[in-house]
Amino acid sequence: MTVHDLAKQVNDYIGDGPDMTKGRETGIEGLYVHRQSKPSPFEATIYHPVICLNLQGRKQVAVGERSAEFGLGQSLIVSHDLPVAARVTEASPEHPYLAIIVALDIAILRGLSEEIGDTARGNHRAGALATSITDAALVDAMSRYFALVGDPLEARVMAPLILKEIHFRLLMASHGGMLRQLMQRDSHASRISRAIGRIRTGYRSPLTVAGLAEEAGMSPSSFHDHFKQITGTTPLQYQKDMRLMEARRLIAFDGLSVSSAAYEVGYESATQFSREYSRKFGTPPRADAVRPGFAV
Structure with a gap:
């Protein structure tokens, strides 16, 4: 199935409903659709690990000093929980912004590590936001995942299998470098992911870079540098x-x-x-x- 075919199916599925400021649930766990018929200003929100496939229009996502814009046929991979500013930059009633989003499961990614081995190597310059043209095999897998909507029996049997395939395709994708790093349990990406979890659960209390670094098993300077390289922002700005x-x-x-x-x-x-x-x-x-x- 092509991106255009999937766009039509998603648009038909949403029907005459109003614009959405967030993704709409589909009944398939972790699968969302999004439509917006006009450009929007930047809105601050939290992105959890996802793959967002752009089917029509354009969107921009920014975190810290890093910004990514993606359009038709491109996808955004988010590997860590991130506080972002996002806006739709290209949309109209005739050609609304359309996207399909799948939440990522880090446990599935790590479970694939033994099967993949060294075939998919990490890109150490990768960040927690990455965009690229989407491979046809990944588009096909996401199309088949969306096709399960409305069929509870097929969804119960096939959804876990297709979801695993989607994760595999992402690990092999050109912009899946950070996901490949997350497969390694003691990698910098994994340590920063754990530190993010610590900040998210304890953001109300005072936190120090030195304390977070010690928990991550890194020096303060190394922790700060890797945190910013991966997330695009600093630990204390993330907490703020x-x-x-x-x-x-x-x-x-x-x-x-x-x-x-x-x-x-x-x-x-x-x-x-x-x-x-x-x-x-x-x-x-x-x-x-x-x-x-x-x-x-």
């Missing part, structure tokens, strides 16, 4: 982004006051929180508290 995005959710969805949200995510000064929030999102926190239907 996590705090601000969680605070935004608390304000917009849980109805917390600005000061309560600031203290909840670890800020001691509401003034500093408001200043950094405005710099991050381009609007003061009180504005998000009154935005109806706000989506993070």
Whole structure:
């Protein structure tokens, strides 16, 4: 199946529904579709490990000093949890932005390591965001995965097999270098992944680069350099982004006051929180508290 064929199927599946600010679930675990009919401003969000295949339009994703834009037939691989700014750059009602997204399972990737062996070698210059033209075999595998939507019996039997194939195709892809590094349990990519997990669970508490480096079994300077090379941002900036995005959710969805949200995510000064929030999102926190239907 071609990218154009898959785009038509995804568009027909979504039907006359409204634009989505996030991927829509399909009923197949970890499989999402996305459609947007006009360009959008940058929106801060958290990307978990995924493969995002662009079927129509263009999208840009930025983290720290790194930015990636991808269009028709290209795909974005995200290998680590990342706080990103993303926007649709090319879309219209006649030709909306369309994408199909599959969540990645690091356990599946590592489970393939014994079968693949040294065939797929890591690219040590790879980052946690990578884009490239998508191989026809990967497009075909993702098309067959999407074809399981609406057929519970086939999905139950075939989904695990096709999902494993998708992971294999990604490991062999030209932009799968960081995934190949993650197969190695004691690689820098794996250590940084564990450090990210530590930051995500403990972002409310003070963290130090030295402490994170010690947990990762690396020197502070080496840890800092590898963290930035892989994620495009620094450990402390990553923690700050996590705090601000969680605070935004608390304000917009849980109805917390600005000061309560600031203290909840670890800020001691509401003034500093408001200043950094405005710099991050381009609007003061009180504005998000009154935005109806706000989506993070």
